[in-house]
Amino acid sequence: MSVTSEKNIVLHAADVIKNFGGLRALSDIDLQIEEGKTHAIIGPNGAGKSTLLNVIIGRIAPTSGAVVFDGTVLTGKAPHEINQLGISRVFQTPEIFADLSVLHNVMAPAFARRDGAFRLNMFRATAREAAIRDEAESLLNDFGMWDRRDDHSGALSRGDKRRLELCMCLIQHPRLLLLDEPTAGMSRHDTNTTIELLKKIKLRGMTKVIIEHDMHVVFSLADKISVLAQGRIIASGLPQDIKEDPRVQEAYLGGAAE
Amino acid sequence: MFHLSRKDQVKLAIFALVVVTMPIWLAPLGAAYPGLMQKFAIYAIFAIGFNILFGLTGYLSFGHAAFLGVGSYTAVWSFKLLSMDILPALLFAVLVAGLFALVIGFFSLRRTGIYFSILTLAFAQMCYSLAYSVLTPITNGETGLLLARDDPRVIDAALGAGTVGGAGLPSPALLGNSVTGYFGFYICAALLILTFYISQKIFASPFGLALRGIKSNQTRMIYTGFNIRPYMLAAFVISGMFAGLAGGLLAVTDPIAGAERMRWTESGNIVLMTILGGVGTLIGPVIGAWVIKYFENIFSAINKNMLNATFDFLPDGMQNIAVTVLSKFVGEGWHLTLGLLFVLIVVFLPGGLVEGYLKLVARLRRGRGTKPEAGGK
Amino acid sequence: MNTILAQLLNGLDKGAAYALIALGLTLVFGTLGVVNFAHGALFMLGCFCAVAFRYLLTIETVSVDPTQLSPWGQPVQVRTPLVQDWLGDFGALMVDYSVPFSILLTVPVMLVIGIAMERGLIRHFYKRTHAEQILVTFGLAIVLGELVKSVFGPNPWPQPIPSDLRGAADIGIWLGMEPRSLTYPMWRVIYLLFSLAVIGGVFAFLRFTTFGMVVRAGMADREAVGLLGINIDRRFTVVFGLAAVVAGVAGAMYTPLLAPNYHIGMDFLVLSFVVVVVGGMGSLPGAVLAGFLLGILQSFASMTQIKTFLPGIDQVIVYLVAVVVLLVRPRGLLGRRGVMEG
Numbered sequence: 001m002s003v004t005s006e007k008n009i010v011l012h013a014a015d016v017i018k019n020f021g022g023l024r025a026l027s028d029i030d031l032q033i034e035e036g037k038t039h040a041i042i043g044p045n046g047a048g049k050s051t052l053l054n055v056i057i058g059r060i061a062p063t064s065g066a067v068v069f070d071g072t073v074l075t076g077k078a079p080h081e082i083n084q085l086g087i088s089r090v091f092q093t094p095e096i097f098a099d100l101s102v103l104h105n106v107m108a109p110a111f112a113r114r115d116g117a118f119r120l121n122m123f124r125a126t127a128r129e130a131a132i133r134d135e136a137e138s139l140l141n142d143f144g145m146w147d148r149r150d151d152h153s154g155a156l157s158r159g160d161k162r163r164l165e166l167c168m169c170l171i172q173h174p175r176l177l178l179l180d181e182p183t184a185g186m187s188r189h190d191t192n193t194t195i196e197l198l199k200k201i202k203l204r205g206m207t208k209v210i211i212e213h214d215m216h217v218v219f220s221l222a223d224k225i226s227v228l229a230q231g232r233i234i235a236s237g238l239p240q241d242i243k244e245d246p247r248v249q250e251a252y253l254g255g256a257a258e
Numbered sequence: 259m260f261h262l263s264r265k266d267q268v269k270l271a272i273f274a275l276v277v278v279t280m281p282i283w284l285a286p287l288g289a290a291y292p293g294l295m296q297k298f299a300i301y302a303i304f305a306i307g308f309n310i311l312f313g314l315t316g317y318l319s320f321g322h323a324a325f326l327g328v329g330s331y332t333a334v335w336s337f338k339l340l341s342m343d344i345l346p347a348l349l350f351a352v353l354v355a356g357l358f359a360l361v362i363g364f365f366s367l368r369r370t371g372i373y374f375s376i377l378t379l380a381f382a383q384m385c386y387s388l389a390y391s392v393l394t395p396i397t398n399g400e401t402g403l404l405l406a407r408d409d410p411r412v413i414d415a416a417l418g419a420g421t422v423g424g425a426g427l428p429s430p431a432l433l434g435n436s437v438t439g440y441f442g443f444y445i446c447a448a449l450l451i452l453t454f455y456i457s458q459k460i461f462a463s464p465f466g467l468a469l470r471g472i473k474s475n476q477t478r479m480i481y482t483g484f485n486i487r488p489y490m491l492a493a494f495v496i497s498g499m500f501a502g503l504a505g506g507l508l509a510v511t512d513p514i515a516g517a518e519r520m521r522w523t524e525s526g527n528i529v530l531m532t533i534l535g536g537v538g539t540l541i542g543p544v545i546g547a548w549v550i551k552y553f554e555n556i557f558s559a560i561n562k563n564m565l566n567a568t569f570d571f572l573p574d575g576m577q578n579i580a581v582t583v584l585s586k587f588v589g590e591g592w593h594l595t596l597g598l599l600f601v602l603i604v605v606f607l608p609g610g611l612v613e614g615y616l617k618l619v620a621r622l623r624r625g626r627g628t629k630p631e632a633g634g635k
Numbered sequence: 636m637n638t639i640l641a642q643l644l645n646g647l648d649k650g651a652a653y654a655l656i657a658l659g660l661t662l663v664f665g666t667l668g669v670v671n672f673a674h675g676a677l678f679m680l681g682c683f684c685a686v687a688f689r690y691l692l693t694i695e696t697v698s699v700d701p702t703q704l705s706p707w708g709q710p711v712q713v714r715t716p717l718v719q720d721w722l723g724d725f726g727a728l729m730v731d732y733s734v735p736f737s738i739l740l741t742v743p744v745m746l747v748i749g750i751a752m753e754r755g756l757i758r759h760f761y762k763r764t765h766a767e768q769i770l771v772t773f774g775l776a777i778v779l780g781e782l783v784k785s786v787f788g789p790n791p792w793p794q795p796i797p798s799d800l801r802g803a804a805d806i807g808i809w810l811g812m813e814p815r816s817l818t819y820p821m822w823r824v825i826y827l828l829f830s831l832a833v834i835g836g837v838f839a840f841l842r843f844t845t846f847g848m849v850v851r852a853g854m855a856d857r858e859a860v861g862l863l864g865i866n867i868d869r870r871f872t873v874v875f876g877l878a879a880v881v882a883g884v885a886g887a888m889y890t891p892l893l894a895p896n897y898h899i900g901m902d903f904l905v906l907s908f909v910v911v912v913v914g915g916m917g918s919l920p921g922a923v924l925a926g927f928l929l930g931i932l933q934s935f936a937s938m939t940q941i942k943t944f945l946p947g948i949d950q951v952i953v954y955l956v957a958v959v960v961l962l963v964r965p966r967g968l969l970g971r972r973g974v975m976e977g
Contacts, residue, residue, distance in 0.1 A: 057481075083483035095481070097474035100467075108471045111464045112483035129464070168482065318766045365958065369965055372670055372765050376912050377961055380954040383905060387954075392947030522905055526773055533770055586785045594785060597777030604771040605759065 008035035010176055010207050011056065016065035018051055018231075025051045026231045029065070033176070038198075038208045040218045043228035049211045052228065053180055056209070057089055058082045070175065083112070086175035092184050094161035096168065098154030102145060105153050105164055106136040110171045132171075139167045143197065159190035166197060170204075177201070179210045183217050195220050219243075266458050273541070274451045281440070289556055292439045293511070297551050299446035300507045303453045305531045305543035307500020310460055311493050312529070313538035316473035318375045320525050321362065321382030325355040325498040327389065327520035329505025331396070334403045334515045341413035342428050344437055344445070348506045355502020356495050358385075363494035367487065370476075379522055389517035402516035430510050442511050449507065453500060454544070460496070461540060469493055501528075530600055536612030545611055553592055560588040637807075637817050642934045644806065648823040648892070650930020651830035655885035656907035657914060657922035658837060659878030665854035665917040666874045669757055670765050672772040675904025676779040677745065677879045681886025682895035683783055684744050686792045688737035692718050692730050732797045734891055741887040742880055749879025753872045776900060784897040791894035796822045822891050829888055833881060834923055840877075841919070850874055854917060909957040915970020925968060929953050 011033040018026040025048050033039045043049050054060040056067055058074050058081075067074040074082055083089075088109075097105050110132040140146045143163050148156070153164055162182060169177055182198070183191040191214070198221055202208070212218050218225065219239055226236040227248045235245045242248055276283075280298065284290040289298075308322055329351035336347035366377040389397040397403055405427050430437045437445060460466045468489050471479045479486050509515055518524075531550050536542025565581045565588070572580060587595045607614045660674045695714040703711040718726035729736050756775060760768045800821045807817035841847035849870060886895070893899070910929055914921030935941060937949035948955075960967060 078485070079480045080483050080485045083481055089481050091477075091481075095475055095478040097471050097478060099474040100470060104467060104470075108467050109482040111468065168478075172483070312766075316766065318769065320769075365962060369961055372769070372916075373912065373961055373965060375766075375769065376908055377958060379905060380909060380957045380961075384951045384954045384958075387950035388947055391950045523901060529770065529773070590789075591781060591785050593777060594781035597774050597781055600774035601756070601771055601778060604767060604774060605756070608763075608767060 010035045012068045014066055016062045019063045035207050036205050037223040038221050040210045040222035040225045042218055047228040048231040053211050088169035088172050088174035089178045090165050092180045094165040096153050096161055096164050101150050102153045103149040106167045106171055109168045143167055177206055177208045273454055277447045292443045294555050295443045296446045296511045298548050299450040300504050301547040301551050302450050302544040304501055304504035305547040306453050306457045307497045308528050309532050309543040311497035314469035315493050319378040320375045321378035322501050322528050323520050323524035324382035324385040325501035326505040328358050329355045329502035330509045330515035333506040333509035338409040342431050344430050344432050344510045351506025352499045352502045356499040359495045359498025363491050367490045386520040402514050405513050446507055536610030539612045542610050542612040557588055557592040644819050646931030646934030648826050650927035651827050652889050653910045653930055654923045654926025655830050657910040657926045659881040660911050661919050661922040662878045666850055667871050670768045672769050673775040675900035676776040677882035678886040678903050679900030681741050681883030682890050684741040685734050685737040685887040685890045688740045689733040692733055734794055737887050741883045745880045745883030746876045749876035753875035780897045791896040793894035794890035796891040909953055913960045915967025918969040921967055921969030
């Protein structure tokens with residue numbers, strides 16, 4: 001782990017530029033995520049939040065610049081390799097295994113953890129199996145879904161699917177958790193439950209990046225906020241600094257009444 | 259979950275019992291001939307293998323008949339070149355089919371969905387066309403690959419073992435015992451039970467869970483850290499090897515191999531069997547294979563005279579109508595019945611006969627709150 | 636030079652049949668999003684429309700003509716097709732030209748069959764997976780094949796070429812070459828021209844009618860068209876009917892070239908799927924282009940010079956091309972990215 005000025009930088013997006021055709025989606029992004037912190041990226045629609053997330057996760061290759069995770073350059077790596085490094089992702093619409101039971105949903109990612117490299121261990125029950133099952137059950141218990149562990153996960157409500165997806169990410173013990181608008185399309189009640197959930201996760205000391213435009217969510221959770229507008233980071237800092245920053249208010253808070 | 263649960267062990271025991279007692283319970287159904295029962299077992303093996311690919315991963319291969327054909331050719335060549343013993347024949351059938359599956363799967367699995375189906379179809383059609391044309395020295399073209407008295411059979415010759423079969427063509431044997439009749443059936447039955455056991459193991463393993471994950475949500479699989487290519491390829495090869503075993507057994511029970519086994523409609527047949535029984539369930543493909551083979555052999559043997567006899571009780575005119583209409587569906591026309599049945603199944607019972615059975619059970623038990631688990635018998 | 640031209644022509648008529656079948660398949664893919672494995676069966680039904688038409692035309696009356704005696708001294712039986720009785724010379728002409736005339740029967744019959752198929756079965760599968768669509772249409776193809784088999788029997792039904800159109804066309808003269816330097820069977824030329832006309836007709840229909848514009852818009856972006864409040868359902872039915880008619884007439888006119896039996900549909904289906912994939916799923920010009928291209932390639936591959944060089948290539952060329960195209964350029968020659976993927 002490299003130590004940069006006494007803080008531990010887990011993820012560093014350095015001078016990232018992304019062009020789509022002639023359109024510049026991201027320009028000169030320089031983003032540092034500190035270990036153990038919840039870092040929110042906010043910005044109006046079309047500011048390039050999703051593009052940035054996709055560049056971080058390796059789904060889109062940047063036109064120039066690089067994303068470095070704990071000393072490893074992510075550019076050019078396959079999504080599964082990036083996950084292997086310890087980055088898990090929560091999608092805007094929950095991506096779960098709709099055909100499998102809730103418990104199996106949580107167990108499957110555990111088998112991929114750190115050694116998702118292919119293993120054809122079909123004749124030997126893995127030594128870790130019992131442990132994985134226990135861990136999955138206890139996670140489900142923590143998230144209040146234990147009694148639904150045998151249900152078909154496709155039949156869950158949207159809020160429950162989000163919870164399930166979080167469990168699926170957490171059982172991998174990721175070093176970095178990426179959340180893409182985790183409360184998008186949720187009712188106020190579900191949003192609040194999700195915030196509570198994320199606070200709970202925060203206690204586990206995991207580094208998180210949240211893409212969000214709901215200010216309520218952002219200010220409830222974030223340790224640090226970066227504001228993205230027209231493909232640039234116009235401000236970065238502590239929540240209260242961001243709140244008071246006139247440029248941010250102009251670009252974002254003032255314009256859009258959230 | 260990942261070792262065979264007690265429930266799975268019970269299922270395996272029941273399955274074994276059902277297979278072994280086939281000669282008894284098939285007798286009243288008029289199908290207790292060793293030759294037919296061998297086919298039941300062989301095609302059940304084929305369907306179980308196909309189900310490991312299609313049922314678990316959702317990748318629909320339309321070229322599996324190629325592996326069956328390759329298995330048959332390999333087994334016959336083993337009889338010709340090495341020995342009349344079935345052990346090397348089956349071993350090579352499985353290995354060579356697995357090799358073919360490795361190559362074809364390596365390319366086909368670069369695409370998904372309909373593109374994957376068409377790639378497998380194209381590869382299988384290539385095998386079929388080549389078997390009929392350029393590869394005639396290996397496949398003996400339209401005649402089919404046959405045994406000959408003067409085949410080298412180096413192992414048999416080296417051991418100085420006489421071949422079973424007397425003056426005529428030699429016949430396949432297991433350690434010196436001629437594989438015919440009931441002995442042949444019990445060999446197929448034993449292998450079917452073994453195949454079923456392997457399939458149970460795969461279903462209950464982390465590997466099987468990964469395959470189901472691939473079917474359910476590939477995006478999530480990838481972002482969960484699974485490299486899905488090797489998983490898919492392994493499933494494809496295993497399923498190709500099962501097909502090769504089935505092809506080898508076809509050659510064991512009747513030592514001839516022809517290219518028509520590789521036609522794409524044969525691949526369609528195996529899809530049909532799997533869907534009919536219940537794709538993705540353990541027992542479904544077996545039931546599908548049995549039903550279709552039963553139809554093919556028993557239904558197709560019904561003729562007008564038998565129908566006339568059956569409807570003797572009706573007045574003459576109605577008897578004629580009933581016989582005329584029904585005769586279109588039996589005998590030569592059994593394929594029509596099969597096609598209709600298949601369409602109805604896909605439309606109304608996508609889960610196949612197993613799902614139908616479970617629905618029926620659920621309806622009968624409604625109120626007692628027992629939730630049936632897919633894959634049950 | 637002439638050999639090459641001859642091979643080119645040889646490929647064109649087969650390519651024309653591929654192109655026509657692939658055109659209908661693509662139309663159905665592109666608009667309805669359905670993978671139709673029963674499309675080959677529609678081609679086969681078209682073939683049997685021609686067979687049935689000729690069969691009906693040649694129902695005969697048998698009369699005994701006492702004025703004529705056979706060499707054995709018995710009165711000669713005279714067989715006269717009923718149409719000839721009723722319509723005189725025109726009837727006789729119809730019998731001779733039964734194949735082209737059968738289009739009159741094929742078009743309405745195929746339209747009805749197509750509409751019935753879409754309404755009765757296909758429509759319930761728009762939202763189901765491609766695998767399920769393949770399965771149900773595959774089952775339907777079996778049923779249709781078997782129905783035809785139970786009516787017409789398992790043997791092929793050769794259809795005659797109209798007597799005036801037998802023989803060869805001297806294409807060399809048309810191209811300004813020496814007479815008889817390049818000849819080609821007349822009916823194949825007609826089939827080629829006919830299919831070009833049908834293809835042109837379909838394209839014109841899609842380009843110049845409002846209906847066609849909606850269909851093309853639907854191929855580009857189905858949801859958008861649905862949002863415009865256009866009744867897509869009815870148009871889907873018509874599109875399917877149109878595809879059935881195209882496949883049907885392609886089949887009817889092909890009968891003199893290849894005597895149809897009940898599984899001709901399955902034989903053509905695989906090839907036309909390959910054509911569609913090579914052309915690019917959902918691309919109509921792609922389907923036509925790939926149809927002709929593969930027909931021509933197949934014809935060149937069966938030249939002896941090439942066969943001695945690469946034995947067996949004539950058998951597998953089409954599949955080989957399909958495999959290479961799918962692996963190198965999965966969207967086909969003219970297809971858009973992402974169509975039918977996954």
